[in-house]
Amino acid sequence: MRICIFGAGAIGGYMGAKLAQAGAEVSLVARGPHLAAMQTRGLTLIEEGRTTTVPVRASGDPAELGPQDYVILTLKAHSVPPVVPQILPLLGPGSTLVSGVNGLPWWYFHKAGGQLEGARLASVDPGGVQWDGFGPDRVLGCVVYPAAEVSEPGTIRHIEGNRFSLGEPSGEKSARAVALSEALAAAGLKAPVRPRLRDEIWVKLWGNLSFNPISALTHATLDLLCTDPGTRGVARAMMLEAQAIAETLGVKFPIDVERRIDGGAAVGAHRTSMLQDLEAGRPMEIEALVGSVAELGRLVGLPTPTIDTVLALVRLRAKVAEAAR
Structure with missing residues (x-):
């Protein structure tokens, strides 16, 4: 082989x-x-x-x-x-x-x-x-x-x-x-x-979709963004929008949103991959982690207002970083 x-x-x-x-x-x-x-x-x-x-x-x-x-x-x-x-x-x-x-x-x-x-x-x-x-x-x-x-x-x-x-x-x-x-x-x-590999894809994506761009925008580690009431609320809203899309496509989530966010908090003072890429001057995985979910929302006819807002912000953050480089 x-x-x-x-x-x-x-x-x-x-x-x-x-x-x-x-x-x-x-x-x-x-x-x-x-x-x-x-x-x-x-x-x-x-x-x-x-x-x-x-x-x-x-x-x-x-x-x-x-x-x-x-x-x-x-x-x-x-x-x-x-x-x-x-x-x-x-x-x-x-x-x-x-x-x-x-x-x-x-x-x-x-x-x-x-x-x-x-x-x-x-x-x-x-x-x-x-x-x-x-x-x-x-x-x-x-x-x-x-x-x-x-x-x-x-x-x-x-x-x-x-x-x-x-x-x-x-x-x-x-x-x-x-x-x-x-x-x-x-x-x-x-x-x-x-x-049912797609179920696992979504459970991992759930965190990447929300934690990664929020960390890139705030420079906060996982423990902070998952426990701060404001950013936890943004993450929850993004994840619920994504869950509605995924369940429309037949995906089954083995855990609920609160447990998924608590799992992120338990990781501790970890810098997400998107934050690491931003700090190192590398391109961020914005479209695969966030843009793709917004695209799916349009395909299935479900609104993604919080995802769209965060997506617009992190796309601009990437443009500003690129211009600075």
């Missing part, structure tokens, strides 16, 4: 290190000093107080790696459309594309059933470049739960979590999903195959 991780930063690097340690045939696509360090010294993983280094095949040119059985995307959502041509050489006739990207996925309505079957989301796939370039039949969904960071080039520090939930858009327990699940389990990772 040939596995390529495209975008082997913190999460992709963590997965790649675990697979390499287990002896899997894995290759990593990265860039810059991180790539150079992996090529020179191997990939180092710091986990549970232990530091291990494994040799890995790392490249900045996907074409030299050849077709893979599985290509696992662990990029920020807005980074994928521009690199579709670079990913295509990794895909042979039987290759599976594993979408480990935050937010609503571009393939969301593939084999979803209902009136929106086959609908495309312009917010996450402008121009349909992923739908047309990859083809939705290749896709295996993945919800990513671990937290990790690139502590220095070539070194991944694992913070918490080891679950990568997998699921077919159709909900079936396919042979390709089971095979990848077994490979990840052999590497010490949890990779359950879920019949």
Whole structure:
């Protein structure tokens, strides 16, 4: 089984290190000093107080790696459309594309059933470049739960979590999903195959939709924005608007809004990924996490007044940050 991780930063690097340690045939696509360090010294993983280094095949040119059985995307959502041509050489006739990207996925309505079957989301796939370039039949969904960071080039520090939930858009327990699940389990990772992966997508998105833009606008950590009455109220309103949309599409939420916000507060003084990107001068995942939900609201005919307000504010915040850069 040939596995390529495209975008082997913190999460992709963590997965790649675990697979390499287990002896899997894995290759990593990265860039810059991180790539150079992996090529020179191997990939180092710091986990549970232990530091291990494994040799890995790392490249900045996907074409030299050849077709893979599985290509696992662990990029920020807005980074994928521009690199579709670079990913295509990794895909042979039987290759599976594993979408480990935050937010609503571009393939969301593939084999979803209902009136929106086959609908495309312009917010996450402008121009349909992923739908047309990859083809939705290749896709295996993945919800990513671990937290990790690139502590220095070539070194991944694992913070918490080891679950990568997998699921077919159709909900079936396919042979390709089971095979990848077994490979990840052999590497010490949890990779359950879920019949209703969209439910998990929404539970994770619930927090990302609200906590991320609020933190970017206020620079508050999770513990503060989830307990301050004002920002907690904004988050609650956004989440309730999103829940109404998701339930219209058949999604079932296993917890209620208050418990989800309490869970965010329990994480403590954590800076969300959107706040980290803003402070580091990187583009923020605004459309995948917020714009996509507003787009879905229009598709199903449900209002999203709070989401629309926060979306307008964080889009302008991004423009101001870009102008400052």
